[in-house]
Amino acid sequence: MTITPAPDVLTAAARHHPxxxxxxxxxxxxxxxxxxxxxxxDGGTFxxxxxxxxxxxxxxxxxxxGPSGSGxxxxxxxxxxxIAPDGGQVMVLGHPTDGNVDWSRLGYMFQDDxxxxxxxxxxxxxxxxxxxxxPKAERRERAQSRLALVGLAEFARSFPHQLSGGMRSRVALAxxxxxxxxxxxxxxxxxRLDAQTRTTMHEELLRIHDERAMSIVFVTHDVEExxxxxxxxxxxxxxxxxxxxxxxxxxxxxxxxxxxxxxxxGELRAAIAGMNADWVI
Amino acid sequence: MRAPTETPVKTPMRGRVALQxxxxxxLFILAWWVASLFTPVYVLPGPDRVAQRLWxxxxxxxxxxxxxxxxxxxxxxxxxxxxxxxxxxxxxGSNRALGAFFEPVLPVMxxxxxxxxxxxxxxxxxxSPLTPIFVVLMTALPLIITNVWQGTQAVNADFVExxxxxxxxxxxTLWKIYVPSILPYFxxxxxxxxxxxxxxxxxxxxxxxxxxxxxxxxxxxxxxxTDQVFAWTIAQIVMMVIxxxxxxxxxxxxxxxxxxxxxx
Numbered sequence: 391m392t393i394t395p396a397p398d399v400l401t402a403a404a405r406h407h408p409x410x411x412x413x414x415x416x417x418x419x420x421x422x423x424x425x426x427x428x429x430x431x432d433g434g435t436f437x438x439x440x441x442x443x444x445x446x447x448x449x450x451x452x453x454x455x456g457p458s459g460s461g462x463x464x465x466x467x468x469x470x471x472x473i474a475p476d477g478g479q480v481m482v483l484g485h486p487t488d489g490n491v492d493w494s495r496l497g498y499m500f501q502d503d504x505x506x507x508x509x510x511x512x513x514x515x516x517x518x519x520x521x522x523x524x525p526k527a528e529r530r531e532r533a534q535s536r537l538a539l540v541g542l543a544e545f546a547r548s549f550p551h552q553l554s555g556g557m558r559s560r561v562a563l564a565x566x567x568x569x570x571x572x573x574x575x576x577x578x579x580x581x582r583l584d585a586q587t588r589t590t591m592h593e594e595l596l597r598i599h600d601e602r603a604m605s606i607v608f609v610t611h612d613v614e615e616x617x618x619x620x621x622x623x624x625x626x627x628x629x630x631x632x633x634x635x636x637x638x639x640x641x642x643x644x645x646x647x648x649x650x651x652x653x654x655x656g657e658l659r660a661a662i663a664g665m666n667a668d669w670v671i
Numbered sequence: 672m673r674a675p676t677e678t679p680v681k682t683p684m685r686g687r688v689a690l691q692x693x694x695x696x697x698l699f700i701l702a703w704w705v706a707s708l709f710t711p712v713y714v715l716p717g718p719d720r721v722a723q724r725l726w727x728x729x730x731x732x733x734x735x736x737x738x739x740x741x742x743x744x745x746x747x748x749x750x751x752x753x754x755x756x757x758x759x760x761x762x763x764g765s766n767r768a769l770g771a772f773f774e775p776v777l778p779v780m781x782x783x784x785x786x787x788x789x790x791x792x793x794x795x796x797x798x799s800p801l802t803p804i805f806v807v808l809m810t811a812l813p814l815i816i817t818n819v820w821q822g823t824q825a826v827n828a829d830f831v832e833x834x835x836x837x838x839x840x841x842x843x844t845l846w847k848i849y850v851p852s853i854l855p856y857f858x859x860x861x862x863x864x865x866x867x868x869x870x871x872x873x874x875x876x877x878x879x880x881x882x883x884x885x886x887x888x889x890x891x892x893x894x895x896x897t898d899q900v901f902a903w904t905i906a907q908i909v910m911m912v913i914x915x916x917x918x919x920x921x922x923x924x925x926x927x928x929x930x931x932x933x934x935x
Contacts, residue, residue, distance in 0.1 A: 470836055472832075472835060472836065493838050494838070498836040500829070500832075500833070502829070504829055504830065504833050506830060506848075506851070507929055507930075508851045508854075508927075508929045509851075509929070510929075517837065517847065518837055520837075520839075520843070520847065521837065521838065521839065521843070522843075549928075549929040550929075551929070551930075
């Protein structure tokens with residue numbers, strides 16, 4: 391493998407590719423503008439993010455790629471409105487996160503499936519709709535159709551402990567999709583699955599993304615996963631997290647195992663090696 | 672449709688357990704009967720005599736009336752303990768300063784014997800139904816508070832975070848996340864409290880009541896009607912077994928059917 395300095399990655403992979411507007415009123419689903427963040431630690435503070443700016447164009451799958459300590463989960467939590475930036479601004483669907491964002495238009499998928507063990511698969515999916523407005527019959531109907539979408543219609547009445555890791559992950563995906571979000575935030579959602587199941591989930595996610603106009607922000611430390619999924623990759627360097635590289639990926643799907651995808655993975659890994667970070671690749 | 676890992680109920684196993692239980696019961700009654708052959712009737716009446724007495728109490732006597740009276744008192748004391756203990760346990764669990772402040776109260780309450788509560792109750796309420804109710808309450812309350820408190824500590828912070836991302840209100844988070852997480856702890860505490868409550872209610876009734884199983888037990892023992900003492904004892908054991916098998920065990924099985932079965 392050749393070690394290429396970062397700027398070469400940009401020229402090699404950033405092929406021009408106009409982003410279609412897809413009729414959305416907001417050009418960007420999420421915008422990070424000069425975002426910085428510190429957390430208190432051991433009496434002092436610890437800088438997590440420094441001056442990070444990038445946009446998530448509407449309808450795109452954007453992968454935030456970075457080693458641990460690059461603050462990628464923090465970025466996601468900012469987009470979800472769970473954490474406020476110390477400096478800069480985060481805009482969601484054209485509104486600042488400290489303003490009036492319609493949070494029901496966001497879905498969130500965690501690193502673990504986070505299913506409530508006392509609820510059946512169906513009731514875990516309806517949970518996302520239990521904020522008062524949707525009548526019960528409609529909640530169940532929508533949850534059932536979402537379970538069908540991820541191929542689990544027959545397991546609606548199963549409890550989480552009766553399901554395999556991949557099935558649980560699908561239930562979690564169904565739960566984050568049942569509100570029909572415009573933006574899906576995903577925090578390494580498949581990192582705990584075995585390689586084969588992960589590949590299936592990637593195909594599933596891309597199929598669902600094709601079917602509905604939805605922006606996805608996908609946080610991962612797995613270079614291959616980012617290349618397989620993303621229309622755009624934002625790479626962060628660690629401690630503090632800074633924007634290292636932003637590039638568009640225009641390779642046709644499916645990408646798994648194709649020569650071009652492998653080349654791009656190689657280039658990105660080379661860039662990471664140049665980053666001098668303890669990144670497991 | 673069954674999920675792949677769900678195991679069907681094994682009926683042969685259940686049949687064997689029932690057989691074992693019956694054998695144990697027969698063995699016990701046999702030993703009792705043999706022992707009674709060599710002892711005076713006022714020390715150890717035989718099973719036949721006790722059965723006769725039990726039948727008399729049930730058909731001509733006040734067996735069911737007194738069982739019912741005692742049960743209502745236990746339930747009353749238990750209900751008050753739940754009404755105070757559940758919000759109390761949640762409050763202590765959700766407020767660290769409050770919890771730390773009141774922490775010593777529970778072990779101290781647990782060290783006080785139910786006989787002492789009964790004596791206090793007699794001083795305060797006299798020979799009245801309030802006496803056993805009070806004793807049940809004071810015994811059940813620390814058990815319920817402790818368990819609910821423990822339950823609040825066991826609530827998974829990840830689930831609370833999930834509720835945040837779904838923009839649940841505090842009330843909704845309490846209801847959808849906290850309550851189901853605490854329920855198993857509450858249930859085991861309530862079960863313990865109910866069993867303890869039943870036992871101490873008898874103590875309270877022997878000391879300070881003019882009706883109920885405990886009162887009738889003491890009366891029979893005062894008159895050296897040992898067969899009646901045995902009859903009342905058996906009647907109350909049978910009632911508790913029926914409540915356990917008929918109500919509590921199925922309820923627990925239904926409420927916690929989502930749990931992975933750890934028995935192998």
